[in-house]
Amino acid sequence: MTIEAVIFDIGNVLLEWQPERFYDAEIGETRRRALFDAVDLYGMNERLDLGEGFRDVIYETADAYPQFRAEIRMWHDRWIDLAQPVIPHSVKLLRALRARGIPVFTLTNFGAESYAYAQTQFDFLNEFDQEYVSGRMRMIKPNAQVYQMVEDQSGIAPGHLLFADDRADNIAAAGARGWQIHLFTVPQGLADTLIGHDLLTPEEAAA
Structure with a gap:
């Protein structure tokens, strides 16, 4: 056909698209595992995929987990580094x-x-x-x-x-x-x- x-x-x-690899390089595997265990980052990203605001969703999630605020904000602030090569x-x-x-x-x-x-x-x-x-x-x-x-x-x-x-x-x-x-x-x-x-x-x- x-x-x-x-x-x-x-x-x-x-x-x-390998977010775990990015975070391993930035914060180390141990801290990354703790982050991904505590926070549903892929669920957060699905909200973006469904059309919610890029910065709004990520910063809202970051504020909900102050112990990981800086790392979660990377999903927005370092996004181009996350989504490559x-x-x-x-x-x-x-x-x-x-x-x-x-x-x-x-x-x-x-x-x-x-x-x-x-x-x-x-x-x-x-x-x-x-x-x-x-x-x-x-x-x-x-x-x-x-x-x-x-x-x-x-x-x-x-x-x-x-x-x-x-x-x-x-x-x-x-x-x-x-x-x-x-x-x-x-x-x-x-x-x-x-x-x-x-x-x-x-x-x-x-x-």
Whole structure:
């Protein structure tokens, strides 16, 4: 079936997203473990992904845990350091697809404000043909309505969409709707999938 658009998740597909690694480097593993045991930082981040205010949510959480206030505020104040490095081969694949004239979308659980900030720091985030950002949509993957919105707004039938995401639950939800799917682990795996769909040549997909 012909692919009419390739859809990229961002975290751990185009940008590495490993908050524990960041905190280990900044405050040490022992302090990081204590922080993550005491504070539901991923739950806090989900509020951002659902569209709540970037600074407001993080600073509110920090104030609720004064013993970790400085560390929690890093999630906002050092956010660009938290949300990297770039995964260069994935970015190369995105750009190779665009050079071929193949539409490239993003479908990402990402705060509206933090996404806008990230676009000022990472140029490739401004290169999508369509952006489906959970913080703008006010719903997150794997909610079926998220995928429905992509289908409705793009006008592309499910079987003609190819979606790459690092989370199995997000991929399963897309697959259940009939999307073509790729569970991302390393860029070469995605490259091989794109080659297999005749979207890129091996040379175009090389690292």
